[in-house]
Amino acid sequence: MKKTTILTITMIVTMMMVAFKPAPEKWVSSKTHVKFFSSTIAEDIEANNYKTVSTITPNTGEVVFSVPMQSFEFEKSQMQKHFNQDKFLDTKNFPKSKFTGKITNLSAINWEEDGTYNTLISGVLSIKGVSKDYNEEGTIVVSGNAITVNSTFNVILADHGIAFKDGKPSTNVAKTVEITLTAEYQPQ
């Protein structure tokens, strides 16, 4: 009799713990597009990356982007080589750039209702091992069983220790480059 009671209580407590544990729902995206755009009087330079991986945790608003740097593709092979070399992004030693941040207006987003929500994200972007704080705007589109994140923001190359004193890149690569990103998430 006593044993049965203890067993029952244990079962109920276990069930409650399971039931009330916040759902650690995470959304994962491996379908992404990150565009790098630099514009100077000399020329416009664009590079595209389709291999970034990202996660969003709606409960906490945490957002993570992991960008494989060698996947940036330029029209000209020489530009791509310069981009990868140690003077610029040193992708052999820093193969990935990473953003970890949080959505700061989490209450404005209804993850269960289809729609486009303006969002504020603040976090740290690490490029070439140098981290800097960013506060950026973007949109989150909730549509059926998918979420899409869009954002455009500027990166000052010198903030991440990337600076050209002379040579062609110093005149042809802008000091501030524009990054445009899109990521489509599926629930995990």
Add this chain to the structure above:
Amino acid sequence: MKRKKIIKTVFILIGVGILTAGGVVYYMFNMPHRNVQASKTDYLLNAGQLVAEYLLDPAAANQKYLDESGESKILEISGTVASVSEDFNDQKVVLLKTPDNKAGISCTFTHQTNDSLKDIQKGQHITVKGVIRSGAAYDEDLEMYENVIMEKCDIVLKNTNS
């Protein structure tokens, strides 16, 4: 008379020099991208081996496989097809991964090679050739294992089943 001839020769030489230099610069500037499929394969491995190598010692694996100008090693990887999807650039993406592996190899094909995947089924054993872009690792922020990334891929061998 003789002096004039020397001056003329010098000018011609300078002219030829400028044209050659210009040609080289023009060629360098417009040099096409490396053709991965037409290039020699550096390493032949299976998906599990490559992932294991990266999880064991990522720094050593990066030194071995990545190139400082981005022209990293060309690999032929054999593995089991876990999924086939498409990216935002309409390129097909094959994940080579077996359930017992922590991470797989994410292989992006090109507009030219997409068709090679037409009859490929989940569970099929294939060998894919491509260039490595980054390795596999557990990422604490993503809270998951990241796959090895390969691009410019094509199939070099396919078996009917694994």
